[in-house]
Amino acid sequence: MDKIIKAVLFGGKARVALMETTETVNKAIKTHDLTPLAAAALGRSLTIGAYIESNLKSETHKFNLIINGGGPIGKIYVTSDRVGTVKGLVENPQVDLPLRKDGKLDVGGAVGTNGDIVVIKDLGLKEPYIGRSQLVSGEIAEDYNNYLFKSEGILNAVALGVLNDKDGCKAAGGIIIEAMPDADDNMVCILEDIMSNFTNISALIAEKGIEEIGNYYFGHLDAEFFPAQTVRFKCDCWHKIRKIVRGLGRAEIEDIMKEQGMLEIKCDYCRKNYVYTEKDLDFLFEEE
Ligand SMILES: [Zn+2]
Numbered sequence: 001m002d003k004i005i006k007a008v009l010f011g012g013k014a015r016v017a018l019m020e021t022t023e024t025v026n027k028a029i030k031t032h033d034l035t036p037l038a039a040a041a042l043g044r045s046l047t048i049g050a051y052i053e054s055n056l057k058s059e060t061h062k063f064n065l066i067i068n069g070g071g072p073i074g075k076i077y078v079t080s081d082r083v084g085t086v087k088g089l090v091e092n093p094q095v096d097l098p099l100r101k102d103g104k105l106d107v108g109g110a111v112g113t114n115g116d117i118v119v120i121k122d123l124g125l126k127e128p129y130i131g132r133s134q135l136v137s138g139e140i141a142e143d144y145n146n147y148l149f150k151s152e153g154i155l156n157a158v159a160l161g162v163l164n165d166k167d168g169c170k171a172a173g174g175i176i177i178e179a180m181p182d183a184d185d186n187m188v189c190i191l192e193d194i195m196s197n198f199t200n201i202s203a204l205i206a207e208k209g210i211e212e213i214g215n216y217y218f219g220h221l222d223a224e225f226f227p228a229q230t231v232r233f234k235c236d237c238w239h240k241i242r243k244i245v246r247g248l249g250r251a252e253i254e255d256i257m258k259e260q261g262m263l264e265i266k267c268d269y270c271r272k273n274y275v276y277t278e279k280d281l282d283f284l285f286e287e288e
Pocket residue numbers: 235236237238267268269270271272
């Protein structure tokens with residue numbers, strides 16, 4: 001089961017989140033038939049999404065993460081329907097590029113840097129919160145790091161990774177550290193030093209798991225760990241499908257059914273296909 005483990009460090013002057021998202025990424029690979037490159041890009045984005053979701057304070061709060069760098073993968077979308085779940089898609093799941101010179105997948109080349117990373121949070125207020133920053137490298141960890149600093153004013157460090165093997169994703173996840181404004185230079189220095197161990201975070205997760213990583217690297221920093229939160233790839237579109245159909249209006253739906261014999265709606269997030277015929281009309285439009 002995928003999970004997120006959080007801790008406060010230095011008596012609350014910093015906090016760390018350790019994410020393990022291997023199953024989530026494997027579900028995304030199966031759902032969208034992702035190439036290893038697309039899996040790396042979407043997997044890193046889903047890990048950020050899981051983190052944002054885990055920080056929402058109410059189950060009615062929602063978020064959308066959109067990464068649009070103008071590269072061959074197209075736009076990346078991540079969102080969540082309910083607590084403990086995340087879902088996402090990329091416009092071009094078949095994207096493929098030659099490996100970089102260091103042998104790694106060229107996520108930055110697939111995503112591009114000609115655009116921005118946008119986080120929209122609906123916190124039940126009149127207006128949603130919208131944060132945005134220019135993409136730095138398209139590698140996603142660096143971009144989210146820059147986003148948190150520029151848009152939300154948080155001193156932070158981000159490591160993300162997806163390790164693929166022939167069967168799919170072997171390990172995926174990440175670590176995000178945030179320093180509070182009252183953290184001193186010494187603490188920031190210690191945290192920077194620790195982060196330098198996470199240049200290949202997915203391999204480390206495959207080897208040790210996030211509990212051990214948390215204890216080993218952060219346990220001595222006056223750390224207080226919280227119970228793990230679970231996360232999984234899930235789409236709740238069937239909950240909303242009638243609402244979407246109703247939004248089109250009964251007359252419009254009847255016209256479509258007359259012309260095509262049925263109404264077909266595909267969910268981009270989970271690829272589920274909904275097919276309705278005239279006999280479903282009363283069900284679709286009945287009072288709830
Ligand atoms: Zn769906």
